[in-house]
Amino acid sequence: MGATGFTPTSTGQTASFSQQSQGQFKSPHAIRGCVVVELKPCLVVTTHLGLERVAASRIKEEFGVEAEPMPGGFQGLIIVYCQGFDVDLLTKELSSRVVEAERVLPIYRAVKADLEEICEAVRSLAPQVLGESESFAVRTERRGHHSFTSIDVNVKAGACVQSVRGNPVDLENPDKIFWVEVLGDTAYVSVTPGSVVFRKSYDRKPNVLVHLRKIVIGQVPYLADAEASYKVGVRIGRAVQSFEVKELVITPYTPVDARPLAGFIRGVLEGIDSRYSIQTRSYSRKVHRVPVNLFDLYQLVRDYRERNIPIIATSTKGRYVGEVKRDVRRIFENSDKVLVLIGSREGLPTGVLRFSDLVIDVLPGVTLATDVAAPSILTAIAGVLAEESND
Incomplete structure (x- = not known):
């Protein structure tokens, strides 16, 4: 998903962030000659509290992209903005080169923080990322004030994924995980292999x-x-x-x-x-x-x-x-x-x-x-x- 090649379309991007109140975001803009290009959010990165600025700085140094620590004042988060990158490759490279990053999620859909819009987002993604027999789970992190809960999102999104081809739900050891990161008025949807989550137990792991x-x-x-x-x-x-x-x-x-x-x-x-x-x-x-x-x-x-x-x-x-x-x-x-x-x-x-x-x-x-x-x-x-x- 995303353009091929791990190279930005233009070098020397200079971005500026607008003033933000909690839960309201404006994308940065890259100035290229006389043209102002709006950069799109491409990754959600989580980190330990207090390390947001350090991690964002490392991301900027390593990849030449814009990284916004604590968007909307939400701690433990970084939004990475970029254009012209292969998002999946960027996810892989960032995971292997930025040790402060706890979780790196490629953004495949950005929609309004609304249950129906989230449903449509995961429904459209499901055929592209899920094999016919693969199991899945939905994980939601919600920040800000909403009329729904994280459990509401999990249930609704899970039903919408299943409506496509009836894939089984496996909350313990899924083949794929649909991540829904709700930040204020926006919901970012990502999909990763279930293996990205380190687990305390798995099949054949002995219990002493x-x-x-x-x-x-x-x-x-x-x-x-x-x-x-x-x-x-x-x-x-x-x-x-x-x-x-x-x-x-x-x-x-x-x-x-x-x-x-x-x-x-x-x-x-x-x-x-x-x-x-x-x-x-x-x-x-x-x-x-x-x-x-x-x-x-x-x-x-x-x-x-x-x-x-x-x-x-x-x-x-x-x-x-x-x-x-x-x-x-x-x-x-x-x-x-x-x-x-x-x-x-x-x-x-x-x-x-x-x-x-x-x-x-x-x-x-x-x-x-x-x-x-x-x-x-x-x-x-x-x-x-x-x-x-x-x-």
Whole structure:
């Protein structure tokens, strides 16, 4: 779509922008000799807030086109104006050369911000961009005040696309995405491959949560002064909640001073609460809140042995996890619960290693600090299990 060749029809374009109020736009004009040519919007570029002018400047330097940051006062947006460019090629080149650009959308239609006009725009585009069996989705970003919502646009535009040849809608993994960027009184319509959107999940991408939810962490507490114990506890709490393990058991194994132990426990609980509150706001799925218990390490090991629940101990004296990954996989395949023991400062007692089903070292040659041990060990185990899931 657009003229062929990635070269402007004229060099030395000088553009001027008219005064704008929010939602009202006037295209810039290029002065070519004595002729004033109105430049047309050809791209909508989104960027992080505060980087609009930086990104616009980079676009101008790289391609010699006019780029208007924050059109109509709308943050996070840049409108690129050009003439004589292959819009699709410009989109591809800009995406690969301007790192500040979050999303680059070629403008195929610019219409009044009206549901019927948007409908006609996508209806006319559909035969040109959609194969007979390709799925699609509609994504709308609306800025300004309107009598309709973004959902209204998605529903209306989706129905109009389907009316052409009945293509299936796939909101999760579409072959093509119709983008409707509504800026004040104008709606810009674009179409891109669905692959331009980075997704958290896709077919055959392993989900390690099912394995992590089997893990009970037995963590020997970090005991120094109360404040240091508290800080390490916060980091461990945030880590185990990030992985959403089945349970955390704090496991002293000798008589300890109550004050630093109390600081450690307080830090763990606060770390879990802090991370959990972020997860519940950010995730669309239900979040598992990690329960915390206190149990003597030796009694915990004895209890799990008697109930035939597998125990994996972690130690610099263990086998490299990459060498025993089949054993790790076998344990998780055959068990609903797995106890993973993590030491602190002096490591785990030798008797505990002897009573474990497997002793692993996740990073040979490196002694992990207590506050990073849990996330490092969980990452290593999850990596082994994810590799197996994807085989």
